[in-house]
Amino acid sequence: MLATTKVYGCIAHPIDHVKAPTLFTSIFNKKNIDAVMIPIHVYPENLENVVNSLKLVRNFHGMTVTIPHKQLITKLCKKLDDDALFTGAVNWIKFDEERNLIGTNFDGKGFVNGFHGQNFFLKDKRVCIFGAGGAAVAIAYAITEANIKSLKIVNRDKNKAFDLKEKLIAKHKSLRIDVSNIDNYILNDCDVIINATSLGLSESDKIPFDVSKTLGDSIIADIIMQPKETKLLKKAKSLGRSIHYGKYMIESQIDLVGQFLEIW
Ligand code: NDP
Numbered sequence: 001m002l003a004t005t006k007v008y009g010c011i012a013h014p015i016d017h018v019k020a021p022t023l024f025t026s027i028f029n030k031k032n033i034d035a036v037m038i039p040i041h042v043y044p045e046n047l048e049n050v051v052n053s054l055k056l057v058r059n060f061h062g063m064t065v066t067i068p069h070k071q072l073i074t075k076l077c078k079k080l081d082d083d084a085l086f087t088g089a090v091n092w093i094k095f096d097e098e099r100n101l102i103g104t105n106f107d108g109k110g111f112v113n114g115f116h117g118q119n120f121f122l123k124d125k126r127v128c129i130f131g132a133g134g135a136a137v138a139i140a141y142a143i144t145e146a147n148i149k150s151l152k153i154v155n156r157d158k159n160k161a162f163d164l165k166e167k168l169i170a171k172h173k174s175l176r177i178d179v180s181n182i183d184n185y186i187l188n189d190c191d192v193i194i195n196a197t198s199l200g201l202s203e204s205d206k207i208p209f210d211v212s213k214t215l216g217d218s219i220i221a222d223i224i225m226q227p228k229e230t231k232l233l234k235k236a237k238s239l240g241r242s243i244h245y246g247k248y249m250i251e252s253q254i255d256l257v258g259q260f261l262e263i264w
Contacts, residue, residue, distance in 0.1 A: 006035040008261075009054070009063035011073075015041035020064045027254060031264055037064075044068050051076050055099040062094035062261055070105075070134070077103035086141045086167065089134055094261055104260055106253045107135055108142025111194075111223065113256070114248030120219055126189060128152040128180075130208050131196035132160035135223055137167075139196050144168050150176040154185050154209070155197075187213040194221045200230035211235045222246045 010020040024037040040063065042050045047069055054060050065073050070089040074080060077090060078100035084090045090103035115122060127148050129140055132155035144151060151168070155161040161179040168177055180186070187193060187209065199208040201224055211220060211232070220236035221244035233243045258264035 001036060002034060004034060005059070006033075006263075007057070007060045008035060008037040009040040009060065010037055010066065011040040011042055011047075011050070011063050011069055012066045013041060013043055013068060015039050018066060020066075024064075024257075033263055035061075035263065042069070044072060047072055048076060051101065055095065055101075060095075062092065064092050064257075065090050065103075073101075074103060077101040079103070081105075083108055083138065083141060086171075087134065087138045089138070092257060092260055105138055106256045106260075107138035107249070108140075108145075109256055110253035111139045111221075111249045112142045112146050114250075114252035115221065115244060117252055118244060118248060120192070120221075120242070120244060122146040122148050122192065124149045125191040126150045126152075127192045127194065128154065128185075128187060128190040129194045129196050130154050131194075131198075132157065132164045133197070136196035137164055139194065139223070140164055140168060141171075144172050144175060148175075150178070152178045152180055152185075152190060154180045154182055156182050158182070185209070185213075187218075188215055190214065190218060192219045192221065194223070195230075195232055196223050198224075200224035200232055201226070205231070207232050207235060211239055211241065214239075214241060216240060218242075219244060223249050225250060 010018050012018050021037040021039045028035040073090050079102045081104045083105040084103045087105050089105055091105050093101045093103045125148050153161040165177045165179055195208045197208050199205045219242045222230050222233050223246045224230050225246040236243050
């Protein structure tokens with residue numbers, strides 16, 4: 001590390017599980033960029049003080065934001081892009097010339113870019129998303145910006161699914177958006193089905209939906225990264241469906257981060 005090395009952060013609580021500092025420092029090295037990413041462990045009640053102090057650190061250029069700060073930090077940002085405004089959450093911030101915070105959320109674009117990167121397409125597709133939590137909201141926003149034909153939302157808590165539908169309709173008045181019951185959904189009218197719930201993280205989790213209800217030529221996407229091939233994707237593969245791994249959503253965010261930070 002040199003005196004000129006640019007410093008980036010990954011702010012979280014707890015901190016032990018975060019992978020971004022290792023990942024991004026190794027990307028900086030590979031790309032010959034004189035920068036490091038450090039883990040920053042902060043309790044929510046201290047977020048504002050820490051952010052105000054970081055504004056004073058001139059070689060600190062930005063950070064990735066994770067649990068539990070994603071929503072709270074929006075209040076400290078001078079500017080939020082459309083994804084951050086829609087989701088009410090930020091996963092990257094940078095500082096402008098006046099050291100104001102600029103916030104964005106790459107989860108949705110990350111999914112769309114990762115999907116397109118595998119030569120799967122969303123334009124004119126009938127999409128179903130399981131989930132209405134943070135990641136699902138980000139993905140739903142991004143896919144409705146990608147000219148899909150229709151969207152079906154299925155979530156355990158139906159009120160959250162209806163809230164998401166209302167927010168999306170306000171942006172896309174002519175788009176067909178349905179909400180289905182978690183115990184009674186139809187999937188044979190969908191081209192792409194996305195698991196955006198947290199089901200699949202744990203070995204004991206049940207499969208989020210019944211793959212046998214899907215069309216033979218449908219694409220089954222998961223956003224769970226660990227394990228790489230979830231029970232859902234294993235089942236989908238065994239039934240001959242095309243599958244899409246969760247890792248592409250995060251991997252494709254690397255390009256977006258470089259553009260946002262203006263470093264590659
Ligand atoms: P949230 O806690 O905001 O949302 C969790 C979602 O899962 C909700 O829709 C919730 O339904 C649903 N859910 C949880 N448990 C069950 C269950 N037992 N049965 C049915 N539905 C259930 O989490 P996030 O949206 O932030 O993250 C979801 C997952 O996405 C994470 O586990 C993470 O691994 C993954 N992720 C992957 C990313 C990537 O880059 N690949 C990026 C971000 C997240 P309800 O509303 O009814 O509670």
